[in-house]
Amino acid sequence: MRLSSFFLPTLKETPTEAQIVSHRLMLRAGMIRQTSAGIYAWLPLGHRVLKNIERIVREEQNAAGAQELLMPTIQSADLWRESGRYDDYGKEMLRITDRHDRDMLFGPTNEEMITDIFRAFVKSYKQLPINLYHIQWKFRDEIRPRFGVMRGREFLMKDAYSFDIDSAGAKRSYQAMFLAYLRTFARMGLKAIPMRADTGPIGGDLSHEFIILAETGESAVFCHKDWTETDVLAGAPGYDGDLQGFFDQTTARYAATEEMHDPAVCPVAEADLVTARGIEVGHIFYFGTKYSKPMGAAVAGPDGSPVLVEMGSYGIGVSRLVAAIIEASHDDAGIIWPDAVAPFDVGLISLKKGDAACDAACEDLYAKLSAAGKAVLYDDRDERPGPKFADMDLIGVPWHLVVGPRGLKSGVVELKRRATGERIELSAEAALAKLLG
């Protein structure tokens, strides 16, 4: 992509409404545009990151055996009356009336709808287990949306729903998602800590929140310091392996949100306890027959008699992750994208547009990197070096390849790693080899 024609409205100054660093940087980097309180348009740069995160989530869900489908954003109130949540959910649910005066709503979650789909088609225990998910926009009419996409009213969520014949199967489904979540967040360069959590309005008796530590996190969290020092996934099994063992071993290490933490009975010595702020990026629930019972989702068991299915649900805040990653990875100059989610792999900076040698070298590098499958943002604008460096730092591209007349005279270009600031001079060929290696 040539920056001269890329829609990237970066800002030099920070809009006043943005209070936390991720929101400020997302606005300054031209990633999002607010359209109403808690509702945002995703501009091209932000959209690229959102899609990358979505892709990782999808790959890991598929690897864990979940199957993707897509349910609508608008739902009928009738389903929610069946589960009893139409009244329970309160004002957070956006209620809509259609032209025939039918009660509709913009889905805040999909337990009812997926249960309805399940019960329509699945009739035998032989078809279980099943885990279905989608990645779809949700709307929750928060009392106070804030912090940009961190707590928007409209947000993109991956929600998965598992169906099992018994609680042993359901727990195994839960543990598979538990592992999938750890893998998902690790791939994004995040250290997410699973914490025992309240089940809230979703209901149920087993639940973990996945929390990443960041100063601007909305809730206080407590965990053993081992969490911050070791790789949770070291020794993790495959999905057909000993999930129970991994789950037991992982959850044995203390970690709890404020609501669940009681200093009086905390098993961790004070010296080993980390007290921090956290951002919730995922939440998993096992809730048994909470929905299958009122909605009559039963299958024939081995003896032919009906058995209510055991369910769980598993959410990841996809749009929130964009902000959460920035909270966890930035500096004074701007965003530092982890490679896996970066909107571009390489930022190619031409220091002097119009200089024949410089233009030729840039075009050549741009063509070769692109041909090799790299996403390259080529800053071919007729600008001075200063703004180019500043913009590339701001939008956080992981590698900066700087090409200028001065270096070309001595046969070198400069390669900079955004995360460390480390810069090396090397030949164009060597730079290509390093970026493609």
Added chain:
RNA sequence: CGGGGCGUGGCGCAGUCUGGUAGCGCGCCAGUUUUGGGUACUGGAGGCCCCCGGUUCGAAUCCGGGCGCCCCGACCA
């Protein structure tokens, strides 16, 4: 919903108290200049001053009503 604050070119703000030609910085456009970390100068474009009503010869400014947005609290991916 309770408490606090804000609404003036794209962004950041002044002007409002004390009514009288709508301003500054950044950005944008043109030209000159400069050229390895947001160059300097000159010229230019761009504003229903959130909306409606009232007071007044005259309202960004005063009065009434509405709308929108932000921050602090309880709820949530």
